Amino acid sequence: MDTRISRRKFLEAGSVTTAGVALAAGSKKTAYAADKKKVRVGIVGTGNRGCSLLTTMLHIEGIEFPALCDINTANLARAQEILTKAGQKKPEGYVEGDHAFEKLMEREDLDAVIIATPWQWHTPMAVFAMKHGKYVGVEVPAAITIDQCWDLVKTHEKTGVPCMMLENWSFRSDNLALLNMVRQGMFGEIVHCHCAHSHDCIDHWFFDPEGNIRWGGEFLINRNCDQYPTHSLGPVLSWLDINCGDYFEYVTSTASDSKGINAYFTRKFGPNHPNAKRKYKQGDIVTTVVRTYKGKSIVINYDMQLPRPYDNRWMLQGTEGIYNEQRNALYIVDKSPEYHQWEPFPPYMENYNHYWYSDKEWQAAIEQGHGGTDFLELSVFIDAVRNGTQTPIDVYDSVVMSCIVGLSEKSIASGSKPVKCPDFTNGRWKNKKPTFGVKA
């Protein structure tokens, strides 16, 4: 009963970033709250992304890395070497089999874990980590089914342990400046957003440059959905007060046929290459349309297997103006100098620079060449761990971004029927105040 009460208290407290967070009674206590100095981080998954995060964290003060885990020995050794070369102690390595991560997470000397593994492992690992009292920083998407979304939420609510999906595009300086402008009401009431993850990943992510399938590519064979909706949705979440004033009511989703992968292999490796002849379930372009309870609409495009330059195509429209990332421009009624004409966004970006980017510490970091979104994202995550506070992206934010994977799949499979979004917050979105990027 007491556990239940303190869990509830945590959940309430968790809606304000400044509130201290005590881990729920019953979960394994670690020493970080008492210590408030070094934060001890374990990393699970030390491939390219894991090593990149590790390297970035080397520039954040007060982190120790007692343990790393990867099923690939070479990956693990490389990560250990990064640390020893940086003058840190060689971390213990966990490499034996798919469940080696459990041994790492069972350690008593870790405050947090970073999870940078294949998608299907994100939720099981995050759940295990929360159950063992470790703050979770998990790569995107946090979950790839609706059941996994619920697993994360329920585990968080049971353990009280924060879980943050590492959606770095929420931390981009342009997106944060825009958030400032939105919160100051410059666009009036927000009505609509478009966003996309337009990134041709056929030749490096889904398949390697030699045409061999990677783990990411396996998802293209058996699923048809928005596989990767969080880089597009991340900043939109806070622009639209999703989870803190508004919430997804339902989505529809439509996929084009799958043509791009076969065309790529035919073009590059010839029509007889096995991957040129294979049948892929994943459509090339998935368009998901969300309607929120407060009557806003969001268009989300998955677009990762046709040849094209990288793009996010963010667009935000309100009753007083519009922002368009592709044009790097905006228009605001009675403010923009010419009627119905774009004006450049960069001056606004400077004027409405988010405090995270104007803080001297980040400025110094940027000047030292290791600033940017990952640095900011990991810094605020580590700060939360150190202070025992809620993470800036909480478990509800993590799952509401990720649930588009499962919802879009269901809609596409049914011929684009509307699919209701589960309320992971159990109604708390109605009264929660915005916390992301809000100054303490």
Next chain:
Amino acid sequence: MDTRISRRKFLEAGSVTTAGVALAAGSKKTAYAADKKKVRVGIVGTGNRGCSLLTTMLHIEGIEFPALCDINTANLARAQEILTKAGQKKPEGYVEGDHAFEKLMEREDLDAVIIATPWQWHTPMAVFAMKHGKYVGVEVPAAITIDQCWDLVKTHEKTGVPCMMLENWSFRSDNLALLNMVRQGMFGEIVHCHCAHSHDCIDHWFFDPEGNIRWGGEFLINRNCDQYPTHSLGPVLSWLDINCGDYFEYVTSTASDSKGINAYFTRKFGPNHPNAKRKYKQGDIVTTVVRTYKGKSIVINYDMQLPRPYDNRWMLQGTEGIYNEQRNALYIVDKSPEYHQWEPFPPYMENYNHYWYSDKEWQAAIEQGHGGTDFLELSVFIDAVRNGTQTPIDVYDSVVMSCIVGLSEKSIASGSKPVKCPDFTNGRWKNKKPTFGVKA
């Protein structure tokens, strides 16, 4: 029976622009086919748009204007004056009541009528004109309900008289150059398009600058749909071979709440202005997603009541490349100089200039300052009338663009359920070859 046969022959012949078209037996014959000189055009609706079309037609050789119609005497007089000032005979005016147009269309000395009236009149007038043997050039949208779409199709099939919606954006030089590129396979197999009619029309089209509601604004009170989908869809139709190889299978449509109109009136006329307090059914942003039988997807945005610069946001994606109108750029695999980097579209636009724009006559017209899409569109319409051939945009093209009005309304009203698109072509889309902009 003979009528039936000749109608069928017409429909078959109509799939090739070069084929001569004899009006079906039983319909009123006019003299244009025999004469092949002057084309005699009546104009119904001589407001701003009608007068603009009239003025443009003054620059096309071989047109006479025996009759004009408008319920507004001043509009009619202005149009008559345009003609007399240009040295033409003063046309007879029809002004008495809503059905004055019938008297005009019953005249024996007209080969064609141009209809530029409020939306709800487009179909009834076009139907009446076809029944009286007059080629129809009707402003957009040709129809505003699915029933009206069927009225147009059935009347055309009964009378054999061509009906062309005057969708001028299908005739833009950029869109036609892109069509050339698409047809040459430069983008590979086309997979997806985005298009929008993003045009803030609150202060001049839906309402006048003094805040009085115009006829267009009445639609905002009682309907919630994509009111105006043809400027966005026009060029997409030919890029994607809709009606000639592919067809809309179903659409889903989602509207945001209606906020922009009330905000506009509150801002400009104060919160107590009746139009600031009025409830509008029409959502600010409507997103319609089409899936075609051949597995392509199209996103169409209605966006006419929030403050913003004009935009169409055309984007086309295929297995070999992408075109992006907002960026005025494209990327083509193995052709664009840098991997995954945009290159400017204008050089391509020049290289793939459509023959309609390279023709000496149009060049001369452009140099004389009256070229452009309306001139081209009306010229090819008049050519079809003069030669007794099918119009470049036929009745099926006209209704498939327009049917989005009714389909989106139905989907929105049902909470974004998918709505099947009726097959107005009765299966002929499967075998018809592309004709739009194809050189004879």
